[in-house]
Amino acid sequence: MKRWILLLVFFRGIANAQTANQLTLSQAYDLAQRNYPAIRQKDLVRQTEDITVENLRKGYFPQATVSGQASYQSEVIGIDIPIPGFKIPQVPKDQYKVLADVSQVIFDGGIIHQQEKTARLNADVEEQKVEVELYNLKQRINQLYLGVLFLDDQIKQADIMRDDVQIGIKQVGAQVKNGVALKSNLNVLKAQLLQNDQRVIELKASRKGLIETLGLFLNQPLDETTVLEKPVINAVATEDISRPELKLYDNQSKLIEQQNKLVNAKNLPKASLFAQGGYGRPGVLDPLKPFFDWFYVAGIRFNWSLGGFYTSQKEKQLNDVNRKMVDVQKETFLLNTNTQLKQQQSEIEKIVKLIETDEGIIDLRAQVKEAARAQLENGVITANDYLREVNAEDQARQLLITHQIQLLQAQINYQTTLGKQ
Numbered sequence: 001m002k003r004w005i006l007l008l009v010f011f012r013g014i015a016n017a018q019t020a021n022q023l024t025l026s027q028a029y030d031l032a033q034r035n036y037p038a039i040r041q042k043d044l045v046r047q048t049e050d051i052t053v054e055n056l057r058k059g060y061f062p063q064a065t066v067s068g069q070a071s072y073q074s075e076v077i078g079i080d081i082p083i084p085g086f087k088i089p090q091v092p093k094d095q096y097k098v099l100a101d102v103s104q105v106i107f108d109g110g111i112i113h114q115q116e117k118t119a120r121l122n123a124d125v126e127e128q129k130v131e132v133e134l135y136n137l138k139q140r141i142n143q144l145y146l147g148v149l150f151l152d153d154q155i156k157q158a159d160i161m162r163d164d165v166q167i168g169i170k171q172v173g174a175q176v177k178n179g180v181a182l183k184s185n186l187n188v189l190k191a192q193l194l195q196n197d198q199r200v201i202e203l204k205a206s207r208k209g210l211i212e213t214l215g216l217f218l219n220q221p222l223d224e225t226t227v228l229e230k231p232v233i234n235a236v237a238t239e240d241i242s243r244p245e246l247k248l249y250d251n252q253s254k255l256i257e258q259q260n261k262l263v264n265a266k267n268l269p270k271a272s273l274f275a276q277g278g279y280g281r282p283g284v285l286d287p288l289k290p291f292f293d294w295f296y297v298a299g300i301r302f303n304w305s306l307g308g309f310y311t312s313q314k315e316k317q318l319n320d321v322n323r324k325m326v327d328v329q330k331e332t333f334l335l336n337t338n339t340q341l342k343q344q345q346s347e348i349e350k351i352v353k354l355i356e357t358d359e360g361i362i363d364l365r366a367q368v369k370e371a372a373r374a375q376l377e378n379g380v381i382t383a384n385d386y387l388r389e390v391n392a393e394d395q396a397r398q399l400l401i402t403h404q405i406q407l408l409q410a411q412i413n414y415q416t417t418l419g420k421q
């Protein structure tokens with residue numbers, strides 16, 4: 001029983017290790033966006049929104065102010081009419097007053113509510129700007145990811161080339177041993193084998209650099225053992241553009257419309273309850289009291305600032321201009337994007353045709369190579385003649401690899417441009 005448990009743990013560990021060394025393009029996108037420094041701006045934007053809204057809502061709370069004043073004046077009110085049996089007090093020239101004022105909003109024209117909506121829409125705009133930046137990150141991930149795939153295919157082709165050269169070495173080696181071929185023919189093939197090994201070293205070094213750079217974006221330890229899965233691109237049924245830039249333009253337009261509502265709210269009348277209380281000399285409500293005394297006043301306050309009507313129309317016109325600018329930016333973006341899509345679609349169609357031609361060329365080159373191999377084995381041609389055909393097939397296969405990666409890149413770019421990737 002223990003043996004079966006150990007085997008199960010062992011094979012599960014192998015499966016997990018294999019999974020850990022595999023990476024898909026969608027996983028690369030997700031990891032890159034989660035680890036890109038700009039992602040932290042989204043949390044900061046929402047924190048700023050919450051703080052701003054919380055401060056705005058405190059405008060509904062009672063507002064209190066405390067003030068004080070001490071003064072001396074050269075003249076005061078005095079009554080010099082003599083009244084028998086009554087002495088009119090003299091108002092002191094030094095006067096003191098401490099005042100507390102408390103007000104509670106009853107109606108503010110909806111300005112606080114409109115300011116809250118403005119703050120939230122502004123946060124939506126800033127957050128969407130981060131989304132646009134994160135989406136543009138995909139282009140950089142595409143370049144690194146496809147660069148690694150291209151080098152992987154090149155390494156595989158170098159292995160095929162190596163097998164062909166080794167077959168030739170085996171055949172010519174036997175001929176040299178039997179004295180029917182010159183050793184120089186064998187050396188030509190061995191030199192080609194070393195050149196092929198050099199090529200593999202260069203390809204693997206380039207792959208190592210790209211995979212490590214990709215690992216930096218993903219914040220993951222990627223190395224030579226990491227296998228990148230070649231993505232399968234499904235045909236896009238619709239060409240509706242769904243890029244994050246479009247949502248950014250929509251959010252900006254909503255923010256401008258909201259700013260117009262805020263202008264209207266600022267020009268509405270406002271009402272509030274108030275209460276004032278204080279202590280001073282002479283009495284504030286009775287200035288003829290020459291001593292310190294308490295006082296209070298309470299009531300309802302109404303105010304309507306009409307000065308805003310002078311500028312509100314121009315503010316709305318300015319907002320309308322800004323909205324039109326956003327519309328122009330959106331139209332320009334759509335025009336450029338549609339133009340780019342047409343170019344990419346044309347590129348895809350061209351590469352598909354090139355790949356079809358590549359496959360035909362490779363088939364013919366492979367037949368020529370096989371014939372050359374038989375001729376080399378029979379001593380009809382030299383090693384140089386054989387290598388010429390091997391290299392011709394190798395170049396045809398390399399061109400196919402290049403076109404296949406170009407097609408994959410064009411398809412991914414097409415979907416990325418659409419906003420489907």
